[in-house]
Amino acid sequence: MRPGRERPRWGRLRRVASSRVRLSWVHLILGGALLMPYFLLAQVAVGAYGGGVNALDSLPLSFAAYAAALPLIAATGLFGLVRPMSVAAARALCGVPGDRLAEGPARTWAARWRTSAWWTLHLGVGALVSGISLAVPPMAVVLIALPFVSALRELPLGFGWFNTGAEPYVAPVLGIGLLAGVVLCAAGTGALLARLAPVLLGPTAADRLAAAEERAADLAVWGRLARELHDAVGHALSAVTLQASAARRVLDSDPGFVREALAAIEDTTRRTVGELDAVLGLLREGEGVAAGAGAAGPAPTLAADLDGLLDRSRACGILITARQDPGPVGDWGRLPAIASREGYRIVQEGLSNALRHGEGPVDLRILVRVRGGHEELEITMTNDPATAPESRTTGGRGLRGVAERAALLGGRVEAGPQEGRWQLRAVLPLGGGPR
Structure with missing residues (x-):
């Protein structure tokens, strides 16, 4: 043989x-x-x-x-x-x-x-x-x-x-x-x-360095798209799941609530489809579309879309207490566009975590203050955890995305138990652009 x-x-x-x-x-x-x-x-x-x-x-x-x-x-x-x-x-x-x-x-x-x-x-x-x-x-x-x-x-x-x-x-x-x-x-x-x-x-060494930089840029773009999909679609699915579950339980006893829940589901899915189209537009046309976010419209920001986000989250049955202080800038519309956009996504991810893993009221505080001669945007969200962090099944991808968003602006994120409650705190500097 x-x-x-x-x-x-x-x-x-x-x-x-x-x-x-x-x-x-x-x-x-x-x-x-x-x-x-x-x-x-x-x-x-x-x-x-x-x-x-x-x-x-x-x-x-x-x-x-x-x-x-x-x-x-x-x-x-x-x-x-x-x-x-x-x-x-x-x-x-x-x-x-x-x-x-x-x-x-x-x-x-x-x-x-x-x-x-x-x-x-x-x-x-x-x-x-x-x-x-x-x-x-x-x-x-x-x-x-x-x-x-x-x-x-x-x-x-x-x-x-x-x-x-x-x-x-x-x-x-x-x-x-x-x-x-x-x-x-x-x-x-x-x-x-x-x-x-x-x-x-x-x-050559220069070729290897250029290839590494190109690879790093590609990974950064894919990471940004992954964060956008996770935050936008993940939050919408959590909200729709809770609203549909609540409507199913009171389907026979409270038709008015069911109609409100269905209207909220329709509004949430419509907005999410728009955000999904924007992200898919980035995938189809490349990073150059990021400035305009494609044909589906600009990315949501704290200045324009925070109130709607809070209203949709409250429609899921969660009690949210929000305190907002624009501080030295005087007006949320004067925030740098990238800080306003990333701040909105951080709040969105925090509310998604509260919907999936929390119970009880959510305390949200957003303020701008001066520290060391530099302005900072501080976002603090506190709620009672229904499940221990170790038992969560999402793998912590949302919190990693929040940390990456803050790191892009040179900021920092702290998340964990605080006096018996779960606290998410993000600090974003407002003095410069993304790093």
Whole structure:
């Protein structure tokens, strides 16, 4: 059984190896083709310097034109867009894993010089392999056919010394050796380029830093969207659940309350659908929509939407005592927009927690005061916990979201038991924008 298993595995390895050799050969031929414009331009300069002699008619002048083309190739390799093209070719034809190569244009000079070195190496070596691939196979075919076609030995091709004895039959061996040499040359240079690609086209320290910053920005956007969904939809579902439960219990005895509960459910779901559309608009159109919150309207704020939030929460049967003091700003409308928006979400999450886990009245205090010469928005919410914090099943995601919102503004959050009651306290500085 073991030999039978080994045979297919070696067959697969041979197929993979031959496929890589073919692709790397194509990669080298592509490099030779890309070198031709540089070579033709250098040929004109070399021919003019050599007294008007065509560089193609002289092997030394051809090599001089080839050498003169390399600095031109190196200069064009400094352009930033050369790297993505080289990376795409190396990934597709050299078999280099994508995570070992850099993404995007080269932005720093260190990355540009490394790309220039790769570009010069690829085109320079590719031109040599292309020349060998074009010149050697016809010669090898002639050598293989030489013993069987006597007319070839009469041609002025330098094969006259194969005319005597057994020497004509040595020619096929030489021809096969030349073909094997071409294959080995292409395979070796292709393997060399595949090994050097991560070194010359791999990410630099600046690329890794840019990728990390982009990843952090993406995570920040996703975290913000997750908080918006959790706070808006979570609060609405909690309120609708309580209102529907209360209406079901008094369905036969108090139709008036049922109508009020259904009206409150309708209003809550309508507003939540609008907020959900705004968040989905951010997902569809990107972060740039955040300033206008999409077509569904601006995000809710303390100045415009706090009273409605309190009324809807009271309609769920919870007693809320709210004390508001705009303090030095004099008017809630003068609060910074981001502080007003994040403050509204913090109050919303606190009321959601009170609806899900609390009992008894909720004391809400929102005030602006000056501390250390700086204005602060302080939100304090206190209620009697119906369940211990350890027994809650939501995983504390809401409180983590509240802490993240405060941290974005450089503020702080405290949540926990306080004199037998549950207290949530958030402090948001009003002196600057988000960090």
